Amino acid sequence: MTTGIAPILGKSSMETTTTAAPTIRVEIYNQTYNIRSDGDSEYLMRLADFVDSRMREISSGTLTVDSLKVAILAALHIADELHRLKQTHEQADAQLATRSAECAEMLDRLLKVRSNIEQEKGEPGKISFS
Helix, strand or coil, rough: CCCCCCCCCCCCCCCHHHHHCCCEEEEECCCEEEEEEECHHHHHHHHHHHHHHHHHHHHHHCCCCCHHHHHHHHHHHHHHHHHHHHHHHHHHHHHHHHHHHHHHHHHHHHHHHHHHHHHHHHCCCCCCCC
């Protein structure tokens, strides 16, 4: 069984009788593709629609009619978007790690102060919130 998305290229002599992933038919830029996926078919169709719309967007802004060139340009735009989102995600993770460390430091300081106060009062281990 395949995992993820894999285009069907025809039966090979190596195929076994195990149950294959379902085949989903999608249309991208006036071409029909049969895609084998064990994932969510609705999700796969949304992905195909996304790629199709991106290719149409690119083709409307260029003079090229070569579908391969349109596909490459669309792939570059999608890759750019992916890398920008990854960078934004990494920056957010770094900020979260910094803030988390700051909170942990503040909590440690607070607990030390509290421990010192309890030791001065002679009441170690006694916890009260008032």
